[in-house]
Amino acid sequence: MEMVTLKVFDNAMEAHLLRTKLESEGIHSFLQDENIVSLNPLYNYAVGGIKLNIQLADAERAKQIIQEIENTPILDDYDQQISCPQCGSTDLYTNFKSMKGTKGMFSAVISFLMGVFPIYYKNVYKCKNCEKEFKVDLT
Numbered sequence: 001m002e003m004v005t006l007k008v009f010d011n012a013m014e015a016h017l018l019r020t021k022l023e024s025e026g027i028h029s030f031l032q033d034e035n036i037v038s039l040n041p042l043y044n045y046a047v048g049g050i051k052l053n054i055q056l057a058d059a060e061r062a063k064q065i066i067q068e069i070e071n072t073p074i075l076d077d078y079d080q081q082i083s084c085p086q087c088g089s090t091d092l093y094t095n096f097k098s099m100k101g102t103k104g105m106f107s108a109v110i111s112f113l114m115g116v117f118p119i120y121y122k123n124v125y126k127c128k129n130c131e132k133e134f135k136v137d138l139t
Contacts, residue, residue: 002056005032007066008049012038015050018066025065027058041117074125076136084127085134096126098133 009015012034022029032051037044044050054062074082074092083090099108099121107120124133 003053004056004059005051006054006059006062007052009052010037010041010044010049012050015052018069019052021069022052022054022062022065025061027054027062027065029054029062042115082125082136084125084130084132086132087127087130089127089129091128093126093128095123096133097121098124098126100133 006029007018009018012031015031015034019029019031030053032053033047034050036047037050073090074094076082081090082092084092097118098104099118103120104122107118111118122135124135126133
């Protein structure tokens, strides 16, 4: 039984979401280095992230499931597809950790000097085409 790394994550929540989806489809998987990264996020770079491992025989089916998930449109609370306000593209990164702005730069400098994980960032959408970062206004 040969195991392969299907995907690498930087946080346990996203890793568990995909793992449970694969388990519901009958693909047995396990997470490697989850505990060390959860204890100290800075170790994420040292160990190479949280690795989702599956059997080699299930790799093709698992890749198809991931492709289906990535091709699912991103919807807001009103079931409207989210698109980039600048170029109109629907090809977006979700939960992109942005440190743009004065607070972000200040946080980056302080985090670097103290040797800690960034103390400030905001989760935004980022367009894969024009790289515009934006939040969705739900009003």
